[in-house]
Amino acid sequence: MKRVINMGRGISTADRIAEAGRRLFNSKGYAATSLNEIAAEVGISQGNLTYHFPAKRDLALRIEADARQIAQARRKNLKPSSNIAEDYVEHLLFAMSLTWDHRFLFRDRTQFGSGIDVRNSESELTADFDELHTLLKRIAAAGMFRQDAVTDLLILTRAIWIVSRYWMDYLSEFEGREEITWKDQERGIEHHYAVLLPCLTAEAKRDFRAALTRAPRQPIGNGTS
Incomplete structure (x- = not known):
């Protein structure tokens, strides 16, 4: 079963995405990690993720x-x-x-x-x-x-x-x-x-x-x- 990051109330979606991205980029590598994987880790749709970070590079720069x-x-x-x-x-x-x-x-x-x-x-x-x-x-x-x-x-x-x-x-x-x-x-x-x-x-x-x-x-x- 896929683990979904739950950082509690008061944490913005963008912050949750950034944390999930940091973890996956660290463990799998930037190139090998897809936005879809990050979205699944957070428990949101890829469309919701790209609303906050249109490209993977945008997410890396935020981190x-x-x-x-x-x-x-x-x-x-x-x-x-x-x-x-x-x-x-x-x-x-x-x-x-x-x-x-x-x-x-x-x-x-x-x-x-x-x-x-x-x-x-x-x-x-x-x-x-x-x-x-x-x-x-x-x-x-x-x-x-x-x-x-x-x-x-x-x-x-x-x-x-x-x-x-x-x-x-x-x-x-x-x-x-x-x-x-x-x-x-x-x-x-x-x-x-x-x-x-x-x-x-x-x-x-x-x-x-x-x-x-x-x-x-x-x-x-x-x-x-």
Whole structure:
């Protein structure tokens, strides 16, 4: 029997369609998911769906706008603390969570993203990269890098960002994962740290390890994302 998404009262039809689309695009892929499948998931006719989203690309762009809004809301309320390591881990975990919950946006972009410039001022990819770069500048200013380590922060930012950016793709494509646990988060961070930690002083390494230990043990995604 087909499962129909029921998100309760007060949720608009467009929101229900966007949630169903996000789930199916993530699990099946953008190209392999039809508007008819999404309509069936929501429990509406395809005509009702196309009233809200005339084309599949319109739906993908709406989901992308939702992801951007989540990231912008976090960034708007972000208040750096005195603990650089904890701020760094929070940034990393949030980025991993958002990437997993909206992984089709990254994986399938060439199929619907024609004309989208990820380098523009509103791109959350750019904002995430810039936030990482700023965190590394804070680490440098605090004297947490080894004196004999590579000091080109832009190159280090690129290397770390690339490793973190493709971790979710690895889990999905190489391991077939549909649910992410805290252990998976830790594995992803270990790969991230494998680039960062060799550049840090012994004391800074301990700080970053401790920050990871204190981070909330909560899986990202919701199992069917």
